[in-house]
Amino acid sequence: xxxxxxxxxxxxxxxxxxxxxxxxxxxxxxxxxxxxxxxxxxxxxxxxxxxxxxxxxxxxxxxxxxxxxxxxxxxxxxxxxxxxxxxxxxxxxxxxxxxxxxxxx
Amino acid sequence: xxxxxxxxxxxxxxxxxxxxxxxxxxxxxxxxxxxxxxxxxxxxxxxxxxxxxxxxxxxxxxxxxxxxxxxxxxxxxxxxxxxxxxxxxxxxxxxxxxxxxxxxx
Amino acid sequence: xxxxxxxxxxxxxxxxxxxxxxxxxxxxxxxxxxxxxxxxxxxxxxxxxxxxxxxxxxxxxxxxxxxxxxxxxxxxxxxxxxxxxxxxxxxxxxxxxxxxxxxxx
Numbered sequence: 001x002x003x004x005x006x007x008x009x010x011x012x013x014x015x016x017x018x019x020x021x022x023x024x025x026x027x028x029x030x031x032x033x034x035x036x037x038x039x040x041x042x043x044x045x046x047x048x049x050x051x052x053x054x055x056x057x058x059x060x061x062x063x064x065x066x067x068x069x070x071x072x073x074x075x076x077x078x079x080x081x082x083x084x085x086x087x088x089x090x091x092x093x094x095x096x097x098x099x100x101x102x103x104x105x
Numbered sequence: 106x107x108x109x110x111x112x113x114x115x116x117x118x119x120x121x122x123x124x125x126x127x128x129x130x131x132x133x134x135x136x137x138x139x140x141x142x143x144x145x146x147x148x149x150x151x152x153x154x155x156x157x158x159x160x161x162x163x164x165x166x167x168x169x170x171x172x173x174x175x176x177x178x179x180x181x182x183x184x185x186x187x188x189x190x191x192x193x194x195x196x197x198x199x200x201x202x203x204x205x206x207x208x209x210x
Numbered sequence: 211x212x213x214x215x216x217x218x219x220x221x222x223x224x225x226x227x228x229x230x231x232x233x234x235x236x237x238x239x240x241x242x243x244x245x246x247x248x249x250x251x252x253x254x255x256x257x258x259x260x261x262x263x264x265x266x267x268x269x270x271x272x273x274x275x276x277x278x279x280x281x282x283x284x285x286x287x288x289x290x291x292x293x294x295x296x297x298x299x300x301x302x303x304x305x306x307x308x309x310x311x312x313x314x315x
Contacts, residue, residue, distance in 0.1 A: 004287070004303055011201075013140050027253075033300070035223050035252040035271060042140040043132075061140060067302055077109070081204040090138070092172055093109055093202040096221075097303040099291040116306075118245050147245040148237075166245060182214070186309040195243070197277055198214055198307040 004097035007104055008073035012064045012080060013042065014089030019062040021083060026066050029076035032104055034066035067096060068104055109202035112209055113178035117169045117185060118147065119194030124167040126188060131171050134181035137209055139171040172201060173209055214307035217314055218283035222274045222290060223252065224299030229272040231293060236276050239286035242314055244276035277306060278314055 012022050016038065026034050040061040068076065073093070080091050098104060117127050121143065131139050145166040173181065178198070185196050203209060222232050226248065236244050250271040278286065283303070290301050308314060 007302075009302060009304070033253045035250055035273060037142060037247060037250050037273070039144075039249075040140055040142050043138045063140060063142070067300070077204065084205070090172070090208060091204055092112075092114060093204075094114070094199065094304065099287065099301055099303075100294070103300060142247060144249075145245055145247050148243045168245060168247070182309065189310070195277070195313060196309055197217075197219060198309075199219070199304065 004099050005101035006070065007067045007096050007098050007101070008070045008077075009065065009067045009094050009096040010073065010076065010080070011092040011094075012084075012089060013040065013061050013092075014064070014084070014087060016060045016062045018083075018087055018089060019064060022064050022080065022089075025076065025079050025083060026064070029068065029079065030072050031066045031068040031076065034064055037063040037065075067098065069101070109204055110206035111175065112172045112201050112203050112206070113175045113182075114170065114172045114199050114201040115178065115181065115185070116197040116199075117189075117194060118145065118166050118196075119169070119189070119192060121165045121167045123188075123192055123194060124169060127169050127185065127194075130181065130184050130188060131169070134173065134184065135177050136171045136173040136181065139169055142168040142170075172203065174206070214309050215311035216280065217277045217306050217308050217311070218280045218287075219275065219277045219304050219306040220283065220286065220290070221302040221304075222294075222299060223250065223271050223302075224274070224294070224297060226270045226272045228293075228297055228299060229274060232274050232290065232299075235286065235289050235293060236274070239278070239289065240282050241276045241278040241286065244274055247273040247275075277308065279311070 014022055040063050042061050077093060119127055145168050147166050182198060224232055250273050252271050287303060
């Protein structure tokens with residue numbers, strides 16, 4: 001794709017109060033940047049483990065997006081997955097391509 | 106990808122007044138959550154059917170993102186496609202991966 | 211995927227002051243629309259060429275998303291890549307699917 005380089009894009013949506021912890025994981029993973037969209041609304045994913053009804057809670061959410069090389073992403077994904085274990089946050093992971101891979105190393 | 110599970114990510118951008126209809130379709134589809142980014146600006150896609158010039162209208166838009174299992178996504182995609190038939194909204198569909206698939210069932 | 215059509219999705223995150231230049235490139239590329247999320251925060255990707263430390267600058271950022279046919283995307287990607295050569299902005303490119311391809315031609 002246009003001489004572009006494959007990267008991994010993480011999109012994490014968490015209650016605003018949990019955003020600092022996610023950002024800290026991102027920076028300590030070696031990712032060279034992130035984008036945060038605050039003031040996002042939504043309905044949380046409670047899942048079956050909580051026993052709660054779905055769609056019963058509106059949270060103030062923050063969406064945090066970061067892009068990093070696939071080999072670095074593995075560790076960050078595991079760390080965020082663990083952090084989200086006690087959260088109603090969600091993480092979406094997808095392939096993406098960048099034109100200047102040196103920015104993300 | 107890191108023991109993650111393939112899901113389908115829908116990103117719908119519609120004029121703010123149409124967002125409630127989209128959210129209702131999402132919740133009735135069995136999706137367990139969504140994220141909404143409001144106050145988004147943009148230039149609508151009018152397409153050929155309207156006969157209007159492109160790039161002639163600024164709307165206040167809402168971006169709604171939901172992630173659900175591919176088999177559930179099919180029906181929702183069709184429903185949103187039909188709803189958008191009379192709208193200037195757009196829908197983008199992509200693969201994504203999640204770490205906790207039980208949240209999205 | 212549900213009779214949908216493959217498109218290319220560009221997500222560009224730039225300091226707010228550079229957003230007009232990106233929008234102009236998008237409109238002149240033949241893309242029929244875009245979505246802009248302003249008031250985004252983040253930490254820029256400075257890359258190795260600047261010699262600056264990473265994570266030392268907070269910018270007010272704008273995220274601009276556009277979707278267009280793959281053959282049109284090639285030229286736009288190259289143009290944005292060149293524009294970003296003197297910027298701390300980043301561009302992420304991914305596959306996406308749309309239900310109404312005529313809106314994006």
